[in-house]
Amino acid sequence: xxxxxxxxxxxxxxxxxxxxxxxxQDQFLPNAIVAILTGGVIPAKLFSDILNMKNIKYIDIKFxxxxxxxxxxxxxxAVYANDLENKRVLIVDDVSDTGETLEAVTNVISMFxxxxxxxxxxxxxxxxxxxxxxxxxxxxxxIIFPWDKWEVVRTDPNAPVSKKEVYFELHEIFSRMSx
Ligand code: 5GP
Ligand code: MG
Ligand code: MG
Numbered sequence: 001x002x003x004x005x006x007x008x009x010x011x012x013x014x015x016x017x018x019x020x021x022x023x024x025q026d027q028f029l030p031n032a033i034v035a036i037l038t039g040g041v042i043p044a045k046l047f048s049d050i051l052n053m054k055n056i057k058y059i060d061i062k063f064x065x066x067x068x069x070x071x072x073x074x075x076x077x078a079v080y081a082n083d084l085e086n087k088r089v090l091i092v093d094d095v096s097d098t099g100e101t102l103e104a105v106t107n108v109i110s111m112f113x114x115x116x117x118x119x120x121x122x123x124x125x126x127x128x129x130x131x132x133x134x135x136x137x138x139x140x141x142x143i144i145f146p147w148d149k150w151e152v153v154r155t156d157p158n159a160p161v162s163k164k165e166v167y168f169e170l171h172e173i174f175s176r177m178s179x
Pocket of ligand 2: 040
């Protein structure tokens with residue numbers, strides 16, 4: 001994909017604060033956060049500190065986009081969650097694209113019999129079939145997050161990512177070590 005959207009750490013903070021303000025307006029205070037690994041972890045930590053609520057659980061789910069294309073589904077690898085019964089749960093990810101990931105995670109978490117489930121992502125794609133209860137902004141491009149820029153540049157060396165020379169240098173050193 002040629003077009004990228006590259007939010008800075010500062011942009012991410014602003015979106016997180018906007019979303020949290022909307023939760024405050026709704027009088028919504030979760031008592032459990034479920035972070036979707038790995039992109040949801042940093043947003044979940046930021047929400048956790050703003051909400052002053054330290055109870056974070058994790059779910060490991062992978063969407064193998066290049067295999068199969070149509071009909072492909074995210075695969076749940078592990079669920080690091082317990083004690084969600086009657087809890088107000090906030091599921092957090094960095095972005096919802098097709099919406100499959102949020103839908104699968106919502107289905108799994110609902111099996112723990114929480115009182116309420118709400119979802120939050122920093123960004124949502126305009127075509128997503130699952131609109132999160134809370135999101136910062138709609139973006140119709142491939143988003144490069146500050147926390148996954150090295151992941152992107154590894155597969156697309158031309159991606160507009162700062163400090164990539166340093167990344168490539170270190171990546172080569174560690175690659176040699178692993179052989
Ligand atoms: P979905 O299941 O909604 O199609 O995809 C959600 C997952 O795919 C997210 O957890 C995220 O890891 C990844 N993803 C989808 N779109 C983007 C994007 O534009 N940028 C990045 N970095 N990850 C994305
Ligand atoms: Mg993800
Ligand atoms: Mg990711």
